[in-house]
Amino acid sequence: MFSIEKTTLTASPPFWCRFKTTYPSEIFYAHALSVCYTSAMAATSWEDSVKSLKGVILDMCGVLYDAGEDGGTPIPGSVEAVKRLRASDLKLRFCTNETQATREKFVAKLQRMGFEISVSEVFSPAPAAVAILKERGLRPHLLVHDDVVPEFDHVEKTNPNCVVIGDAAEKFSYQNLNTAFRVLIGLEDPVLFSLGRGKYYKEDDGLNLDVGVYMKALEYACDVEAEVIGKPAPMFFQKVLDDMGIPSHESLMIGDDLVNDVGGAQECGMKGVQVRTGKYRPIDEKHPTVTADGYVNNLAEAVETILKLRGQ
Amino acid sequence: MTSLITTLLPSRSLNKGIPAEFGFHVGVLGVMATKRALKAVLIDLSGTLHVEDTAVPGAQEALNRLRQASVAVKFVTNTTKECKRNLLARLISLNFDIKEHEIFTSLTAARSLVEQRQLRPLLLVEDSALEDFSGMEISEPNAVVIGLAPDHFNYHTMNEAFRLLLDGAPLIAIHKARYYKRKDGLALGPGPFVTGLEYAADCQATVVGKPQGTFFLEALRDMDCCAEEALMIGDDARDDVGGAQNTGMLGILVRTGKYRLGDEGKINPPPYLTCDSFPQAVDHILQHLTCN
Numbered sequence: 084m085f086s087i088e089k090t091t092l093t094a095s096p097p098f099w100c101r102f103k104t105t106y107p108s109e110i111f112y113a114h115a116l117s118v119c120y121t122s123a124m125a126a127t128s129w130e131d132s133v134k135s136l137k138g139v140i141l142d143m144c145g146v147l148y149d150a151g152e153d154g155g156t157p158i159p160g161s162v163e164a165v166k167r168l169r170a171s172d173l174k175l176r177f178c179t180n181e182t183q184a185t186r187e188k189f190v191a192k193l194q195r196m197g198f199e200i201s202v203s204e205v206f207s208p209a210p211a212a213v214a215i216l217k218e219r220g221l222r223p224h225l226l227v228h229d230d231v232v233p234e235f236d237h238v239e240k241t242n243p244n245c246v247v248i249g250d251a252a253e254k255f256s257y258q259n260l261n262t263a264f265r266v267l268i269g270l271e272d273p274v275l276f277s278l279g280r281g282k283y284y285k286e287d288d289g290l291n292l293d294v295g296v297y298m299k300a301l302e303y304a305c306d307v308e309a310e311v312i313g314k315p316a317p318m319f320f321q322k323v324l325d326d327m328g329i330p331s332h333e334s335l336m337i338g339d340d341l342v343n344d345v346g347g348a349q350e351c352g353m354k355g356v357q358v359r360t361g362k363y364r365p366i367d368e369k370h371p372t373v374t375a376d377g378y379v380n381n382l383a384e385a386v387e388t389i390l391k392l393r394g395q
Numbered sequence: 396m397t398s399l400i401t402t403l404l405p406s407r408s409l410n411k412g413i414p415a416e417f418g419f420h421v422g423v424l425g426v427m428a429t430k431r432a433l434k435a436v437l438i439d440l441s442g443t444l445h446v447e448d449t450a451v452p453g454a455q456e457a458l459n460r461l462r463q464a465s466v467a468v469k470f471v472t473n474t475t476k477e478c479k480r481n482l483l484a485r486l487i488s489l490n491f492d493i494k495e496h497e498i499f500t501s502l503t504a505a506r507s508l509v510e511q512r513q514l515r516p517l518l519l520v521e522d523s524a525l526e527d528f529s530g531m532e533i534s535e536p537n538a539v540v541i542g543l544a545p546d547h548f549n550y551h552t553m554n555e556a557f558r559l560l561l562d563g564a565p566l567i568a569i570h571k572a573r574y575y576k577r578k579d580g581l582a583l584g585p586g587p588f589v590t591g592l593e594y595a596a597d598c599q600a601t602v603v604g605k606p607q608g609t610f611f612l613e614a615l616r617d618m619d620c621c622a623e624e625a626l627m628i629g630d631d632a633r634d635d636v637g638g639a640q641n642t643g644m645l646g647i648l649v650r651t652g653k654y655r656l657g658d659e660g661k662i663n664p665p666p667y668l669t670c671d672s673f674p675q676a677v678d679h680i681l682q683h684l685t686c687n
C-alpha cells in the first residue's frame with residue numbers, strides 16, 4: 084500500500100511538488116523520485132532510524148502549544164521537551180505555517196510561554212514569500228492577517244500584479260475575498276501565492292478553517308493553481324535542512340498535520356512522526372495516501388523515546 | 396460553426412427518429428443540413444435578459460417574437476439570492492412578459508432534495524431567498540445548504556458549516572458558479588466557497604442547479620419534449636451552455652452579463668452558437684430552427 088501510493092505520486096507529482104521558484108522544477112521531480120523509492124524500501128518504524136538522527140524539526144502550533152483567544156497555552160510537557168532536545172547532540176529547528184504574526188512577535192509569544200527558542204531557528208512562510216516576490220519583481224495584493232502585514236513593509240504593493248493569501252481568519256470576509264478575486268481576474272496571467280495550504284487548525288473553541296480553504300476558493304474562481312509557500316512545499320523543508328547542514332534521511336519532522344507536516348517531510352526524504360495533539364484526529368491514522376513513520380501521544384513522549392534510544 | 400451545424404443536426408434528428416416532415420433543409424454554404432424540430436427554449440435570466448435592474452436592450456421585444464413561434468419557453472436560473480416572487484416582480488418591472496410558473500430555479504430544486512432526504516439544513520442563503528424554504532425544520536441542523544450568500548460567507552459562519560460537514564452532514568450546493576456580474580464589476584459566486592468547504596472537510600457537494608443535467612431535464616419535464624428538441628440560451632459558457640449541451644440540448648452563448656472574451660473556448664464541444672445578445676439569439680432561432 085505504502086509503496087504503491089508513493090510510486091503513484093512520482094508518476095504524477097501533486098501540484099505542490101511542482102513548486103516553482105528559484106530551482107528548476109525538474110530538480111524536485113528527480114529528487115522526489117529517488118526519495119520515494121528509498122522510503123518505500125525502508126518502510127520501517129521511525130524508532131529504528133533514531134540512532135542515525137542528526138536533526139529534528141518541530142512544527143509549532145499543535146505541537147508546542149494550542150492556539151487560543153489569549154494567544155494560546157503550552158501543551159503539557161512541551162516546554163521541557165524542547166529544553167531536553169536542546170541539551171542533546173541533535174540540531175533543532177522550528178518550521179511553521181503560522182502567518183498570523185510576524186516571526187519576531189510569534190517567537191516572543193512562545194518565549195513568554197517558557198519555550199527556549201530564537202528567531203533565527205524559526206522558518207515561516209512570510210519571509211520566504213518576501214524573498215520570492217523581490218526576486219520575481221512582483222507587487223502583491225495582500226489578503227493576510229493584519230499582524231503579519233509588517234513582514235511585507237518593504238515590498239512594493241502599488242498596482243498589484245499578484246495576490247498573496249495567508250491565514251487571514253476574521254479577515255476572510257466575502258468583501259476581502261472578492262477584492263483579491265478581482266485583482267487576479269484582472270491580470271492577464273494571474274499569479275496566486277498561498278502561505279501554506281492547511282485545511283484547518285485547532286483553537287480553544289474548536290476547529291477553524293485555514294488558508295488552504297480560501298486558496299482553493301480563489302483557484303476555483305480564477306482557474307489558476309496557487310504556488311504554495313510553506314509546508315508542504317519541498318523547497319520550504321529543504322531550506323531548513325540546508326540551514327542545519329544535514330541530509331534529509333538523517334532528520335525527523337514532528338507535527339500534528341498529517342498531510343502538510345508528515346507527508347511533506349516524507350516527500351523530502353525525512354522521517355515524519357505525528358503527535359496526537361493539536362488538530363490530530365484518530366482517522367488520520369487511516370489516511371488513504373499518507374502514513375506517518377510513527378505516532379506518539381505528544382512531543383514529550385517523542386523526545387523521551389528519541390533520547391532513550393540514543394542512550395541520553 | 397457551420398460545420399458543427401451540419402454535422403450535429405442531421406445525425407441527431409435522424410437518430411431520434413424525428414419524422415422528416417418536422418424538419419426541412421436549409422443551405423449552409425452550399426451544404427444541405429436538416430433543421431432540428433425545436434420544441435422548447437430555456438432562457439437564463441441574470442446576464443441574459445437583464446443585468447441587475449437593467450434589461451438587455453431589445454430583450455423584451457425579442458422574447459415576444461419568440462413566443463409567437465411554435466416553441467415553449469421556460470426561464471431557468473441559478474439566481475439563489477432571490478425567491479421566485481422577487482424574481483418575477485423584477486422581470487415584470489422591466490416589462491418582460493413572464494408568468495411565475497414559467498420560472499424554474501435552483502432554490503426549488505434544493506428544497507425538493509432536502510425534503511426527499513428529510514434533512515434539517517443550515518441555510519447559507521440570503522435572507523431574501525428564505526421565503527422559498529419557509530416551513531422547513533432548521534433547528535439542530537444536520538445538513539448544509541449553500542447558495543450565494545455574501546452576508547453569510549464570513550469566517551464565523553463558514554466555520555460553523557465546516558464543523559457540521561466534519562461531523563458528516565451532507566453539503567448541498569444550489570449551484571457552483573465561479574462568479575457573476577454586478578453593476579460594480581465581477582463578484583464571487585457560491586462555487587468558490589463550496590469548493591473551499593469540500594476541500595476542508597474532504598467531502599463532495601451535491602449540486603442541484605445549473606450545470607447539472609438533472610436540473611435542465613427537470614425544467615423540461617412538464618414541457619413534453621426531450622433534450623434533443625430543446626435549446627438553452629445563457630451568458631455562462633460552462634454552467635448554461637456546457638451543462639445544457641451535455642444533456643443533448645443545443646446551447647447559445649450570449650456576449651452579455653458575465654461573458655468574457657474567449658469564454659466560448661472554455662467548453663468542449665464549443666457552444667452551438669455564440670452571439671452578441673439575446674435578441675440575436677432569437678433572430679437565429681426564428682431564422683434557422685423554427686418552422687414559422
